Amino acid sequence: MYYSSGNYEAFSRPRKPKGVEKKTACFVGSGLAALAGAAFLIRDGHLAGNQISILERQQLPGGALDGIKEPQRGFVIRGGREMEDHFECLWDLYRSIPSLEVKGASVLDEFYWLDKDDPNSSLQRATVNRGEDAHTDGLFTLSEQAQKEIVQLFLATRQEMENKRIQEVFSKEFLSSNFWLYWRTMFAFEEWHSALEMKLYLHRFIHQIRGMPDFSTLKFTRYNQYESLVLPLVKWLLDHGVIFHYGTEVTDVDFDIAPGSKQATRIYWRRDGREGGLDLGPDDLLFLTIGSLTENSDNGDHHTPAKLNLGPAPAWDLWRRIASKDPAFGHPEVFGSHIPETKWESATVTTLDQRIPKYIQKIAKRDPFSGKVVTGGIVTAKDSSWLLSWTVNRQPHFKQQSKCWT
Numbered sequence: 001m002y003y004s005s006g007n008y009e010a011f012s013r014p015r016k017p018k019g020v021e022k023k024t025a026c027f028v029g030s031g032l033a034a035l036a037g038a039a040f041l042i043r044d045g046h047l048a049g050n051q052i053s054i055l056e057r058q059q060l061p062g063g064a065l066d067g068i069k070e071p072q073r074g075f076v077i078r079g080g081r082e083m084e085d086h087f088e089c090l091w092d093l094y095r096s097i098p099s100l101e102v103k104g105a106s107v108l109d110e111f112y113w114l115d116k117d118d119p120n121s122s123l124q125r126a127t128v129n130r131g132e133d134a135h136t137d138g139l140f141t142l143s144e145q146a147q148k149e150i151v152q153l154f155l156a157t158r159q160e161m162e163n164k165r166i167q168e169v170f171s172k173e174f175l176s177s178n179f180w181l182y183w184r185t186m187f188a189f190e191e192w193h194s195a196l197e198m199k200l201y202l203h204r205f206i207h208q209i210r211g212m213p214d215f216s217t218l219k220f221t222r223y224n225q226y227e228s229l230v231l232p233l234v235k236w237l238l239d240h241g242v243i244f245h246y247g248t249e250v251t252d253v254d255f256d257i258a259p260g261s262k263q264a265t266r267i268y269w270r271r272d273g274r275e276g277g278l279d280l281g282p283d284d285l286l287f288l289t290i291g292s293l294t295e296n297s298d299n300g301d302h303h304t305p306a307k308l309n310l311g312p313a314p315a316w317d318l319w320r321r322i323a324s325k326d327p328a329f330g331h332p333e334v335f336g337s338h339i340p341e342t343k344w345e346s347a348t349v350t351t352l353d354q355r356i357p358k359y360i361q362k363i364a365k366r367d368p369f370s371g372k373v374v375t376g377g378i379v380t381a382k383d384s385s386w387l388l389s390w391t392v393n394r395q396p397h398f399k400q401q402s403k404c405w406t
């Protein structure tokens with residue numbers, strides 16, 4: 001799929017590549033990257049599904065896109081996704097994946113119709129004093145100086161922003177604006193995070209700026225993304241013969257590295273406590289899609305805080321091992337060596353005290369049990385020292401939840 005100037009190339013179908021019958025593909029990880037990659041190989045690459053294997057160390061697919069009922073804990077999820085019009089690959093993919101909810105529709109149709117009938121927006125973006133309107137009132141409160149600083153960041157070269165922190169390129173005027181409040185809570189930025197990353201987000205999400213104060217440019221799935229996105233895609237892949245191996249941790253990959261080419265020659269794994277592996281040749285494609293934002297995450301509950309797990313981390317360990325073989329495989333230490341400055345926490349409330357919904361209604365200005373948009377994205381407690389932000393999605397958020405108390 002290409003979007004060049006217009007849609008001329010977007011709707012033509014790729015020809016069958018020569019020799020595709022001899023190819024195999026192996027994905028490490030079963031997050032959205034692997035599932036999408038496998039689906040594109042089948043749909044656009046003409047590779048037979050039964051030539052594709054997916055190796056996943058967990059017992060279920062989806063990676064960071066989770067959401068499940070655990071027998072002892074109830075409904076558990078580590079986060080939700082803000083989505084939008086310009087997810088070019090995602091929407092192109094889901095136009096081909098049948099919906100599990102609406103007969104005869106694709107997942108894209110289902111999503112599009114839902115958003116048409118119930119468009120997203122927030123009626124209260126931020127609060128103070130435990131629920132009172134913070135009166136951000138749709139304003140960016142950017143001084144002329146702060147506006148200049150945004151433009152300077154936008155126009156700076158990547159090299160100029162390498163190894164700089166946000167607080168090094170923005171003044172106090174910018175950092176006390178509503179714009180920064182909206183931005184940092186919407187995209188999870190801190191002042192000590194990368195200025196380059198912020199620059200790249202400015203480019204990527206420039207069209208979102210209009211919707212930042214009220215999230216009217218965002219969209220959300222009907223249920224959590226495991227049920228709304230992962231399950232239909234996994235079903236489609238299984239129907240096409242793709243082979244999933246769960247409980248399989250990939251530990252290393254050998255490569256033949258020559259100028260201009262890198263050929264994976266063997267993959268090593270551990271499954272059920274036993275070491276295994278597979279030799280790979282020039283017709284075997286290997287995709288390492290190991291994430292992982294949620295690596296080493298831990299669940300707490302009402303009585304036990306989640307623990308910071310600094311133990312072995314299979315995704316990072318694999319990347320480090322591979323990166324040590326050639327600089328072209330990247331620099332994991334840049335991303336994975338600053339745990340205190342980059343770790344994050346999220347909480348899911350699955351059963352509410354009956355006294356709470358009326359407060360949610362007061363803040364969201366919508367009935368939490370209507371089945372429609374409630375908060376329409378996060379609500380930020382502006383006077384919380386860590387800018388705690390919370391959200392109530394369309395209810396129920398899990399298909400199995402009861403209709404009234406979710």
Ligand SMILES: Cc1cc2nc3c(=O)[nH]c(=O)nc-3n(C[C@H](O)[C@H](O)[C@H](O)COP(=O)(O)OP(=O)(O)OC[C@H]3O[C@@H](n4cnc5c(N)ncnc54)[C@H](O)[C@@H]3O)c2cc1C
Binds near residue numbers: 291
């Ligand atoms: C709380 C939260 C909020 C987010 N909000 C948004 C948002 O608003 N909008 C948005 O677009 N994106 C958002 N994201 C990001 C988005 O969810 C991720 O970018 C995407 O799901 C990552 O997919 P992935 O397949 O690349 O990686 P992952 O989903 O991390 O999948 C990697 C998989 O690889 C497996 N794996 C790792 N190592 C090994 C190994 N050695 N052997 C075998 N298997 C291995 C893991 O178990 C995992 O299943 C958010 C993420 C989180 C966590």
